[in-house]
Amino acid sequence: MNLQDLREREFPVTVDTVYLDHAAVAPWPRRCAAAISRFADDNVRAGAACYPQWLEVEAQTRRLACQLLGVSDPDDIALVKNTSEGLSMIAHGLACRPGDNIVIPSGEFPSNRIPWQSLQPRGVELRIVDPAAGESLESALCGACDENTQLLSVSSVQYASGYRMDLETLGEFCRANHILFCVDAIQSLGACRLDALRCQADFVVADGHKWLLAPEGLAIFYSTPAARDRLELHEFGWHMTARPRDFSSPDWQISASARRFECGSPNMLGIHGLHASLSLLLEIGIERIERQVLANSGLLLQRLALMPAAEVVTDPRPGHHAGIVSFRHRQVTSDRLQQYLLQQRIRCSARAGCLRLSPHFYNSGAELETVLNLILKAEFSLAR
Numbered sequence: 001m002n003l004q005d006l007r008e009r010e011f012p013v014t015v016d017t018v019y020l021d022h023a024a025v026a027p028w029p030r031r032c033a034a035a036i037s038r039f040a041d042d043n044v045r046a047g048a049a050c051y052p053q054w055l056e057v058e059a060q061t062r063r064l065a066c067q068l069l070g071v072s073d074p075d076d077i078a079l080v081k082n083t084s085e086g087l088s089m090i091a092h093g094l095a096c097r098p099g100d101n102i103v104i105p106s107g108e109f110p111s112n113r114i115p116w117q118s119l120q121p122r123g124v125e126l127r128i129v130d131p132a133a134g135e136s137l138e139s140a141l142c143g144a145c146d147e148n149t150q151l152l153s154v155s156s157v158q159y160a161s162g163y164r165m166d167l168e169t170l171g172e173f174c175r176a177n178h179i180l181f182c183v184d185a186i187q188s189l190g191a192c193r194l195d196a197l198r199c200q201a202d203f204v205v206a207d208g209h210k211w212l213l214a215p216e217g218l219a220i221f222y223s224t225p226a227a228r229d230r231l232e233l234h235e236f237g238w239h240m241t242a243r244p245r246d247f248s249s250p251d252w253q254i255s256a257s258a259r260r261f262e263c264g265s266p267n268m269l270g271i272h273g274l275h276a277s278l279s280l281l282l283e284i285g286i287e288r289i290e291r292q293v294l295a296n297s298g299l300l301l302q303r304l305a306l307m308p309a310a311e312v313v314t315d316p317r318p319g320h321h322a323g324i325v326s327f328r329h330r331q332v333t334s335d336r337l338q339q340y341l342l343q344q345r346i347r348c349s350a351r352a353g354c355l356r357l358s359p360h361f362y363n364s365g366a367e368l369e370t371v372l373n374l375i376l377k378a379e380f381s382l383a384r
Contacts, residue, residue, distance in 0.1 A: 001284055003292070007362040010280065018367045021347040023159060023187055023324050023358035026213045028273065035276035036215070039269060058271050064278040065220045068286065069204060070195035075257035078221040079266060079274075083186050084111045086205035086221040087153070089261055090182060091115035093231025096150055098123025103144050103152045105137055106130045107352070109159045112184045116153065124150075138166045142173045151180040156194060157187035160352035162297075162314035162324030164188070171200030180227060186210055189220070190281055191323040191360065192290045202227035208270070211323065211360065214277040218270030223258050237263035284361070292361035293323045296368060300325040300357055303372050309379060313354050326354040331379045340382055346371055 010029040013019050019027055042050040062074035071077075080086050091102075092115075102116045106128050116126045127149075131140035141152060152174055157164050167183060174181035182203040185194055189204075190211030196204050204222040208214030223231075233254065238244055240260045242253040254260050281289060297314075304310040304327050313326040329337050334350040341348055341355075348371075349356045359368065374381075 011362050017345045019347045020357045020359050021349055022211055022360045024349050025209050029213055029280050032273045032276040035272045039272040054268050057275050061271050061275040067282055069222055070197055076222055078258035078261040080219050080221045082219045083205045083207045088115045090203055096124045100148050100150045101125040101127050103127045103149055107158050112153055138169050149179050153182035156183050156185045157322045159187055162321050162326050164320050164322045167199035175200045188322050191293045193286050196222055208274045212277055214274040215270050218267050218274050235263040239264050289361040296359040296363055297323055297325050299368055323358050325357045328354050337378055
């Protein structure tokens with residue numbers, strides 16, 4: 001598959017925009033929009049007559065999610081509203097007692113902080129970890145855990161700094177110490193390989209609207225059978241039962257599968273969009289996508305490091321960054337630099353005092369050179 005041909009065919013946003021904001025909200029590929037259009041047309045013409053076909057698309061979406069996560073059983077995949085919902089289900093499903101604790105890194109997006117903070121009225125301590133000088137973040141996280149730690153939750157890639165976590169090291173530690181391991185994968189899934197079995201994750205949650213190139217409002221939620229059996233449910237409805245089509249029976253049981261987290265009717269519109277985008281990513285191959293994403297972020301890191309006006313925040317070491325590159329300009333505020341680039345039709349974000357660039361696999365070297373040249377000239381251009 002030729003990436004240049006695919007770029008022209010699937011990403012019309014590239015005609016007049018350099019889109020380096022996949023860590024925020026990504027543009028859809030054409031096939032995603034086409035799938036949603038077909039779904040809408042089915043509804044207009046036939047209403048629910050196509051529901052059996054829609055259910056097959058739903059089933060295929062779970063199977064594609066399995067491929068992306070390196071797992072085999074679609075019963076381990078739930079399709080929930082967003083990352084925050086998935087993490088909240090975990091937080092309030094845990095049988096935590098006063099004196100228990102949850103461990104997370106500092107600098108997490110609120111989705112991976114607020115659900116755990118909400119447990120504090122129950123006497124559950126949230127430990128937010130900063131590494132000491134010379135210490136790795138992973139070792140600091142492991143060192144913050146003790147016999148009362150119920151769960152360690154991390155972003156696979158931190159949203160502001162772009163730091164890529166060593167998930168295998170953390171997963172091995174958690175398994176050896178009987179601690180649940182939760183991964184918020186929204187900033188890596190679709191851009192980089194994530195093997196849920198290899199990193200021994202109990203839970204992986206990722207919304208579709210960033211690197212997965214899909215609509216907002218639908219997230220992949222993976223759980224192992226043992227881990228989900230430890231969660232108490234707080235949402236109930238027909239869809240999360242063992243026999244969801246048995247509408248008249250007064251007796252019901254919770255589904256053994258991850259569908260127990262889906263209390264009501266599925267988001268079929270979002271499912272059709274996510275299915276199409278996942279099919280694109282898997283056709284290209286996540287290994288190939290990761291190579292290109294790392295080549296793009298590597299180029300940005302290398303060139304920004306040579307600019308006297310740029311203070312690079314993202315860790316440039318191999319294995320410690322993914323698609324996000326964050327830096328500070330020494331003469332221009334990040335908000336002002338972002339607005340300047342937006343005026344040049346460069347999509348990017350300002351986060352935590354930094355300018356954040358997040359190119360995907362389809363971004364070209366020529367686009368990155370254009371952005372780098374604008375950053376190089378920003379101080380002089382904005383001084384006029």
